[in-house]
Amino acid sequence: MAANEVPSETPSEVRGEARGETRRKASRYVVPVAVAGVAAATIGLVPALAAAGDPDLPEITAQQLIEKIAGSETQTLSGTFKVSTDLGLPALGGLASGLGGQGGGASTADPAQKLTELVSGTHTLRLAADGPERQKLTLLDGSDEYSLIHDGDDVWAYDSKSNEVFHEKGASEGPGAEKPEGKELPATPKELADEVLKAAGDTTSITVDGTARVAGRDAYQLVIKPKQAGSTVASVKIAVDAANGTPLKFTLSSVEGGKPVVDAGFTKVDFARPDASVFAFEAPKGAKVTEGAAEEARKSQKLPENFEKDFGKEFGEGFGDFGKGLNVLGEGWTTIAKLDTGAPAPKTDEAPKELQGLLDSFGDKVTGKFGSGTLFTTKLVNALLTDDGKVYVGAVTKDALVEAANSGK
Template sequence: MAPYEAEDSQGPGRRKLARYAVPVAVVGVAAVTIGLVPALADSGDPDLPKITAQELIEKIAASDTEQLFGTVKIHTDLGLPSLGGALPGLGGQDKGSASADPRKKLTELATGTHTLRIAADGEGRQKLSVLDDASEYSVIHNGADVWAYDSASDEAYHAKDAQGAGERAKKRPAGVPATPKQLTDELLEAAGPTTSFRVDGTARIAGRDAYRLQIKPRQSGSTVGAVTVSVDAKTGTPLKFTLTPASGGAAVVDAGFTKVDFGRPAASAFDFKPSKGTKVTEAGELPGKDREKAGRAPRGAEDLDGLKVLGKGWTSVAELKLPGDSGAAGLATGSAPGGMPADAQHFLDSLGSKVTGKFGSGTVYSTRLVNVLLTEDGKVYAGAVTKDALVKAADAG
């Protein structure tokens, strides 16, 4: 049986699909949004029973999908220029880190188009594989073990899942979402009276009938135009997630399956044993801060000292103070830290613009979705808001 073929399941009652994510290493301030490109819709929209937006949201919340496997494509368009691997943690490799370390490798998904295979079997077993023309990179969670393998370099990374899948399921980690459902859950969790919902027809996604839920900000000042989620009519599982910017143009994030099966993946899909000659890096062998964080899922806000959130809803802005040795002062004044490669300097110059306000002066670095303000005194303000809204929040903060 091939690794992603289905097998019959007669197991106990199903639990919700575990929200497994792998960490993203970020140097300085970088906003990274990962998404999955949709499958081409089948010809014609299905004729499904009428449903209200509230009923559709309740259907998503009640979805108890535990097993699935399928193929997705990733396309992310933040409007960033090519980095050429110059910035560590954003496609480049830090000295002393393993090439298979997921906290470094998966940042490559921040731009461009990629093909993935995913498989999940409850809280204890998940697999995500990034497929290139001549290589494959996989992250496998199987019980107490987390493996990552890079076939291009024949290197593997291994960590023990000390926290446990059950604890992770109780407290959602921040990181790289593995499925459109994770993206949708996070969005609905953050939504409130600042959000409007409506059912926007039906669609065929990866051969399955689906409802389309449109989600839009009610507030002005957000860079988000709308989010459309295509929800499987039978299971309530999101099949496609598309985020379009308020400025128009192509989607910033598209999330969807090209193929999907809700059967149980074969157990062999989660088996991994390094071959003879494969270089294996254990989490405990990583240097410094990498070793401190190895083997646990990222916790999100509590990992950032002094983080505050200004405002609410779609126009909320994160404020934090960077360490004095981070080089933030140089970036805020338009000069990169000494020794930065030319293409990295070009990247920063293309994004930055000088601003002033009650907060003082600094530089705003912009993408199609996220704006980040670095002040000369080392403070950072970031959010999916316009430059004017960001400066206003910094003045109020």
């Protein structure tokens, strides 16, 4: 056991069970993909030591570093951010447009479509933030730029390549903007850290592993590793600004090795308040402007009072019926979601032509006590779709999925 890990006999007050609910849309031909929940766990209590060549910073424990992150008061920043993603998926070029993702009159500036580019390859972004009401993200692609600006109630997106603009009004007025009823949020960093500790278990090691320089800033390295066998996650590393507690870099590595699944961080950062002009936007002359669905609905008709609240309730009840077929197997890093669709799995040769090659390229036929099915794999999340319509998904190894299906649970 590492020197800065807590033994499994951790006091009961730092133990608990991390729970969460996942909402996702079902599609007949879309490969099931889920993001594994990370269970907060064993907190290292021994101070970190700086490695040779890294900044010499005051000693700090993992618990103290978590409190530092929770207590960060960073509201303003600007800088350059680089993100590299390698899920081990085949090239997806042209798939979205082939399936109608760019068709049907949709704007190429729509964030729901444009930002999906970040799920693969390496991208450079410019970021700016001035509190919760103003943020700007610019995706650089050679000489072309794509900008997404949130300024109060307005969200603007501009694609310089197509000279198209997407606009959504009332972005901060959605149902998610209000605090959930009956849910008291931690009032202090210490309380938030305590909540993390209460959700801790012996499935994970959380330690401070030295220091680093990120974007010219001194940082501590918080490292999260599974203790359970069978997870596809090797480690999660977060570089935390030593001065203000702002996360500067995030690295997610797979047990398969090679390039990280996600490696994202600032290459340059400034915590001064950006000029107000950074968030100002006016559609360029001649640009095609597309209004978002919410704005179009407002223009066409007046929605009934409490529409969003009532709709959310009805949607939730409907989703509850869908969730009756959902079962969660295991715990921590080896959690597997099982969904019984109640219908035989569709044959890949019935899928749209644009999808057939994709499905065949990373879908492998497997057999076991459960019968037969198709295993879809990435470097992080794997999914088993049995021929009788059951779906097993998790950030676990292929063998773990087959074993879960064989168990018949």
